[in-house]
Amino acid sequence: MTAVMTGEWCCQGLPALANGLSRRAFSSVELTQYFLDRIERHNFSLNAFITVTPERALDQARAADQRLARGETGPLLGIPMAHKDIFCTQGVLTSCGSRMLSHFVAPYQATVVERLERAGAVMLGKTNMDEFAMGSSNETSYYGPVRNPWDRERVPGGSSGGSAAAVAAGLAVAATATDTGGSIRQPAALCGLTGLKPTYGRVSRYGMIAFASSLDQGGPLARSAEDAALLLQIMAGFDPRDSTSVDQPVPDYRAGFDQALTGLRLGLPEEFFGDGLDPRVAASIEVAVDELKRLGARICPLSLPNTGLAVPTYYVLAPAECSSNLARFDGVRFGHRCDQPADLLDLYRRSRSEGFGSEVKRRIMIGTYVLSTGYYDAYYLKAQRLRRLIAEDFRRAFESVDVILGPTSPTPAFRLGERTADPVTMYLSDIYTIAVNLAGVPALSMPVALADGLPVGLQMIGNYFDEARLLQVAHRLQQATDWHRQAPAGFGMGRGDLR
């Protein structure tokens, strides 16, 4: 293997970088400084970071270099990455994209961050996001919208838009993200990345600011399935501090990487290919499916009959949980507090009205309504019943197939402002991703085409705790194609548009 050149660091995957670090071809300090310089040069045009932490990053890089000098190795040791600003980072601003937390310096560390730092990962900074993860375009952030590196007039997707833009533009090797209704997968699709939402309960939610607790799940955003597997390997695992964390062994997520896909049963649900799907996306998925067939997979027809109910169901359950979770922001213990409150009610009302943006307030209002006296059965209970039907669709499907395939997003990246006027139009952006969260199954998005210069994502949905299979299928497909190696122009990511 030839030495990795400085100019190529932003295009390299974790194994190559870890190899260079362990051979001492370059140091973590050099690598970290290189990414800090790239952030300095390119972040203003993307707004991907809310906070950059150069001193902390270089301290961590020096510590990693000492561990490397002692002969320690590890896939993340000395690797610079970014964290979505929803993860609490002790001593560093953790804003969740909101004015409410715009002065909140977290007093403790999220388990995900703790695990990654223990593995030697270096934190470059905290990435921009939709306010409290409520959005599909990163336009609801108090810190302004993030721009898509592939076309700066377009959105990067949301809510993990900053993480996606940062990785896609080579400002970080990888990033953490969270997914409540598609917030890892949809930005991965729109920015040309591989993103994985694990099974509910696989990754600790401790220190991950809550939006909808029965749906939220953290996961990696990376350039390849292999990188995503290496990140999940560290992020996943039991955490006694999260009461919904699952106490189940973490398998080797790369164990199947060398195995062919012969005999793999792939399900294509008819409901994922109906009206509203951009024909360019449909055609791209078809090409990817053909490639998977060539690699040995078998296609099975499939129906997920309750798919159409996922968005309405979600917009009862997620806002209900959000209104309850966000009740903690009262202007008393932490977060924004209004000036000179007249009385306690005024303190609550004004602190919350000033601290929250319009989409968050809208969802709190919906949630409060569906949980209020007289409406609970008609909305909340009804939605919980539908949630079971949606989950049963998946259980039934996985009796006859191994992986379900479809588009991640109905369209490639849309223009900034295009869907902000009408919340319902924005909500329908997540039509293919939401059912997965309601059922709690894992799903991955990976790039499989460029449509008019914009990335198109393929979604793969797996059975409970079958992340390894999703990563295997994605990896095999990435070994046979090079869509994951494409990079946007204008960020010095190599010759032409190829990494």
Add this chain to the structure above:
Amino acid sequence: MILELATVEKIAHLARLGITPAEAADYAGKLGHIFELVDQMNRVDTQSVEPLAHPLEMTQRLRPDQVTESDQRDRFQAIAPLCEAGLYLVPRVIE
């Protein structure tokens, strides 16, 4: 579907959100539109379906009733908007 202004104001009060009359009108329209979407739930009869509250249907884990956290009052109050003598300060509640 448009929500009545009185309903919007009632929800805002329950949610402890202060809203202006202009905002109330905006909510009436937009929330109404969202509830049209939500009402699609009624296409399916779910009488005989058990509600699903949690994707994994696991029982809540229990732990021994032991103190595991140390007192970190000062650290947590350091980020509070207004504190005095270890107490969170709010406007006078009892006259």
